[in-house]
Amino acid sequence: MDPRTADLTTDRTTVALWEGGDAVRLVEVPLPDLGPGEVLVRVRLTTVCGSDRHTVSGRRPAPVPSVLGHEAVGDVVAVGPGGVDAEDGGPLRTGDRVVWGVTVSCGTCDRCAAGRTAKCRAVRKVGHEAFASAWPLSGTYARHLVLPAGSTVARVPAAVPDDLASPAGCATATVMATIEAAGPLAGRRVLVSGAGMLGITAVAAARAAGAAQVLVTDPDAARRDLALRFGATSALGVDEPVGGGDVAIELSGSSPAVARCLDALDVGGRLVLAGSVTPSPAVPLDPERVVRRWLTVTGVHNYEPRHLRAALDLLERTRETVPWSDLVTPAVGLDQVGRLLSGPAGPAPRAAVVP
Structure with missing residues (x-):
């Protein structure tokens, strides 16, 4: 039997409790009784997102x-009942x-009704809640976590x-x-700015969506090489000129990179901006250029x-043609x-942890 699934009946669990700064301590805690709509999950494997490293560093x-962990x-x-x-x-x-969504929504507010559940007015997030709150087991750096009512839970295909x-x-x-926000990509020229986890994944997803060209920009040569292995047709440093593109996906969060993407569009x-999740310098926008182009x-x-x-569909469809495992350490x-x-x-x- 798989050791990760052997112990499915217990009344206690172990968590890696983050106590501020770089202090993380293993703590044994009781498992709660489940309420309606709740799910108790035993973690098989968790990966370390860069946002958690930003949390610990104070950014x-x-x-x-x-x-932490999501x-x-x-x-x-x-x-639950x-x-x-x-x-x-x-x-x-x-x-x-199973895997699950990061956000947990109320399902009833105006934003949820409009289809923007990720921006729910009462949104909660996996791995982002206080240990002293009503949802202490919210993070994945633990043997177990509880998914509250309203969570999105998806079964994983056996081949993934x-x-x-x-x-x-x-x-x-x-x-x-x-990719959805970018619109149809078949036959299009796509620029992906930033070759971290998101950028490398975007390269593979854009190629799977039929993009004719996928150009990646990143200051790191090793990342550029990785992008080429994932299907990029070319990879350039941030100071090299970029030709015209139909779609630009900006994932680095760098203000100069945002400006370069705007300049590169035909x-x-x-x-599509997705990397700018922390405050950064404003980017000038020429409204005439936006209108005329x-x-x-x-x-x-x-x-x-x-x-x-x-x-999950992308991973199942491309598991034999894309070297996804190269993105995760043992x-x-x-x-x-x-x-x-x-x-x-x-x-x-990504670094991986098996609790």
């Missing part, structure tokens, strides 16, 4: 103490291998391994939202439930979470 605010794949241990439906409409069952499935609930699904071009600028932050399914134990969060970045965009 991103978060409650202290808390259990990218993971796990097994359903129990569901009345049962819980998965994203596909069928009931979740004990033993289902854990190290591919784990980032689906954050990086891959976010990219699928940007008539009718579309710029029929440009469109839009933003994407987080994603909707359909994008989680699209992420897994370590839960006791190494503190080092991964505060130490030097590893050789791959």
